[in-house]
Amino acid sequence: MSQAHSLTLRFLAEPAHVNFGGKVHGGAVMKWIDQAGYAAAASWSGDYCVTAYVGGIRFVQPINVGELVEVRALIIRTGKTSMDVAVDIYAGDPKTRTHRRCCHCVMVFVAIDPEGKPKPVPRWTPVTPVDQALEQYAARLSEVRKTLDLEIEARLKWLDQQPPEVMERQ
Numbered sequence: 001m002s003q004a005h006s007l008t009l010r011f012l013a014e015p016a017h018v019n020f021g022g023k024v025h026g027g028a029v030m031k032w033i034d035q036a037g038y039a040a041a042a043s044w045s046g047d048y049c050v051t052a053y054v055g056g057i058r059f060v061q062p063i064n065v066g067e068l069v070e071v072r073a074l075i076i077r078t079g080k081t082s083m084d085v086a087v088d089i090y091a092g093d094p095k096t097r098t099h100r101r102c103c104h105c106v107m108v109f110v111a112i113d114p115e116g117k118p119k120p121v122p123r124w125t126p127v128t129p130v131d132q133a134l135e136q137y138a139a140r141l142s143e144v145r146k147t148l149d150l151e152i153e154a155r156l157k158w159l160d161q162q163p164p165e166v167m168e169r170q
């Protein structure tokens with residue numbers, strides 16, 4: 001199998017994926033995102049990878065049982081050992097071959113060597129103007145993440161300092 005920077009999983013949404021509202025469960029969607037993202041990252045790097053970050057998952061539209069689901073994962077930026085992977089989920093009626101975007105997110109995977117340490121990955125060089133725009137999008141998200149991470153760390157530190165009886169009431 002040759003090295004590719006994109007990968008698509010296709011399958012039907014099954015009754016087992018449904019939530020109490022009759023639509024596909026958010027947890028099932030998150031599992032598909034992780035599986036496609038991992039497959040794209042492992043395929044690009046040629047190594048085992050771990051999820052370093054997943055956030056900002058945007059559930060745009062619900063998915064119905066019986067719809068054909070396409071989970072597209074695309075390497076949009078590489079660092080030294082990390083890969084930013086955009087994952088988009090589309091769904092539609094297989095009979096009409098139409099589909100709509102249902103979910104979007106950008107995840108970060110890190111390649112891992114046999115000793116469990118981060119390992120350098122092949123560089124992804126954007127080719128088209130769309131590739132370049134997506135790489136800039138990933139860089140911008142990374143900047144936003146740094147600010148958010150600082151705020152989350154400060155909040156966790158503050159929560160850890162609260163007396164247990166105060167936390168039990170939250």
Ligand SMILES: CC(C)(COP(=O)(O)OP(=O)(O)OC[C@H]1O[C@@H](n2cnc3c(N)ncnc32)[C@H](O)[C@@H]1OP(=O)(O)O)[C@@H](O)C(=O)NCCC(=O)NCCS
Nearest residue numbers: 049050051052053078079080081082083108110117118145
């Ligand atoms: C991800 C992990 C390997 C990073 O290890 P680390 O000791 O922090 O390694 P480094 O500081 O050298 O960072 C390695 C890369 O990860 C990136 N990274 C680490 N934490 C990150 C985060 N929260 N968000 C985005 N990228 C992150 C770094 O930017 C770096 O990228 P680069 O080499 O391209 O510049 C480690 O935190 C880990 O094992 N986390 C748990 C992963 C896991 O259990 N995932 C769920 C199941 S797969």
